[in-house]
Structure formats: structure tokens, C-alpha cells
Amino acid sequence: MADSYDLILRNGHVIDPANGIDEVRDLAVRDGRIALCAKDIPSDSADRVVDVTGSYVTPGLIDIHSHVYPLLPQGAANTLLTIDADTHMLRSGVTTTVDVGTVGWRDFLDFKERVVDVSHVRVLAMLNVASGGMVDMNTEQNPAELHPGITAAVARQYPDIVVGIKAAHYWVGRPFDEIHTPWASVDAGLEAAELAGLPFMIDFCPNHAKPGRSYEDLVTHKLRPGDIHTHVFAQQFPILDENRRVRPFMWAARERGVFFDVGHGGGSFWFRNAKPAFDDGFVPDTISTDMHVHSVLFAGLDQLQTMSKFMAIGMSLQEVVRRSTSEAARLIRRPDLGTLTPGAGADIAVIRKLDGSFNYVDCGKARLRGTSRLDCLMTIRDGKILYDPNGLSLPDWEEAPAAYWKIPFLPTEDEGEQ
């Protein structure tokens, strides 16, 4: 008997960087898993066949920097706000996101119950080494509230959810003192990461005015191979010299195995750093949004918009996909994700590339002109179609099955005779 499938995506251009696939193929799904990626899979072997001719089929995208749990915005005391992962990410092809440091150990269980356990998007976490995370940002400023041991213990207890440790926002622009030493949060985060056997992600602000906490020291000495600096193209990092060439220490850091993530957000992405760095060959390891309640409306921020922005900078479609799938999976050490390998969970994005005139903006309120934009046509998680606004998987209404034509709440003939 021929193989049977639940779903076949037919005739899409498959980009699966983990397997080196970049050509038109069919993709078959069975029992929520990738079954086969090959040319000309017989259409009669599937319950449902969706023609995706002219579109790209990629692994479900991975956004390794987001905030999808209520956080305390600056200047809004006592008001906790959040975005919903499903609402904002499924429409951008994202099937996995990593909430980085919104919660510390104190709020982790609530985060698990209210976000991780109920979202259709797979929500993973990098646990903030500060007890209150960004729910209580005061704890990020107080070295007594940095808890490497407890943080690592919680991380070890939930290895399926916690994929890293995060530190952020510590003592920005303030003078160091005996309590607030320059590297307190970095050292605590690294200690937690070491104890948990996980990567460390840092949102960093160097102190240029006084020696003691330089960006160069961070990436060439403090961070370990496999650790991640997010917000690499933010305005405060001296990654370029006066000739707009990438400084040697950045190459040295990359050589050591330090990773660099985009983490766009509302204030952390500047063309004046990203474009010259790209032109000099310095490409970010991963593309991520830093989507949160304040950044989400800014610049139409989502994963595909951020990927489109990098295409406008000069990156190929294949590379922006790779840095949003297999590379992202590599950084968070989840090689089971971001791939269309048979047996993997069937997380899939169907994307189209629109050609035309499109502008992109950065956090310094400057513009870059581009010639294409990526748009999501379909998002599938574990084999289930969760986003299909163009109805690619649906029948035309005239040909819809019997259930479509049934008028609810009318008495049936039997009931009428009673």
C-alpha cells in the first residue's frame, strides 16, 4: 500500500537550510510530523493537498528574542502589559519564540501556566538572573536580587522550556559603587548559565565615560563560546571604526565562538551600524524581533518584517531564512527545531516574496529603501494549520461540503412533526 499522509504542500520552493534543500519540492505531513520532502509526491496519497506554487516553504520560524509575559514598562508604575504570542507571531510564520528574561525564577511558574502551557506558538525561555525579571525591573538593579543558584535550579527543573539565562538593563548610565560593581549582572548571569549548562544572553550597555565596563571586554573576555550578545546593531556599540569597517575585536569575539543576535526592538536596531557591518562581511548569527508591548507597533515589527529589512540591507532570502530557523535552533541548542527533517515536528511556514518598492525604518527614525517584502501565507504547528488568511487550504465556497450549507437552529423535519 502506498504511503498515506494527512497533508501535502505541493510544488512550493522549499528552503530547509538544515538539510541543504533549496528547490521546488512537495512536503508531506503525517501525525503532526514531517513525513517526506521530495519531488512529485502522489497527490492521492493525502487527505488534504494544498497547492503552494510560487511560494516558499520553510521550517516554522524561530524568534529567539521576544517578551510575551506582562512586564513593567518604563514610566508606567503598577501597570503590567504584554502582547500575546499567538496573535502577533503566527501571522509572521513564527512557530517557536524565546521569551528572554521577562521572568526570573519568581514568576516562572505563572509564566509557564499562563503563557507556555496555553500558547499555540511554542514559547521557550531564557530565565532572567534577577529574581523579578522585567516584571520587577528594580531587581535587575539590585545585586542582592541576582540569584544564580536558584535561577539555575529552576532552569534545570524545566529543561524543555528553559534554553538559556538572560541578564539585562543593569545600572545603565549610573556611577558604579561598592554595591553596584560594573560586572555584577554579567557575572551572575554567567554563573547561572554555567551551573545550568546553558547559554547566556546579555542585553548590555557599556560605560564609555568611565573605564570598567567596556563592550570589547564583554565580547572578548567575559562571554564564553556559545553565549549570545543580543542588540548587536544598537546605537551604543562601537563595532565600527571611523572608516565604517568592523573593528578587529568583533572578529576576534566571533572567532572565540560568541554569537551575535539582532534583537531589533524599539531602540536597538540602527542601519548606521547594521548596513556597514553587513557590507564588511559581519552578518548577525540570528535575526530576532525583541517584540514586546512597546516595540510591536513600531516599524511593523515582526519576524518577517525584520527578515525583509535584512534583505533590503543585502542578505539573500536563503540567509535570512537560515538565520531564523536552523541557526536560531543551533544557538538555543534545540536541533530538533527549525528543520524539515522527516520525523521532526511539522512546524512550517509558507511565505511569499513580494517585489516592489518597500521602505524600512530603524530605531533612530531613519529609512532604508528596499525592493521586496516577505509575507506569510500559512503557518503550521505540529501539522495543524493555524494561520491561513488566504484560505489556501480551503474550498471555494460554492464547492464547500454539506456542513457548510446547513442552517443552524432550524427545526429538522423530525422535530417539525412532533
Ligand SMILES: [Zn+2]
Ligand atoms: Zn528584549
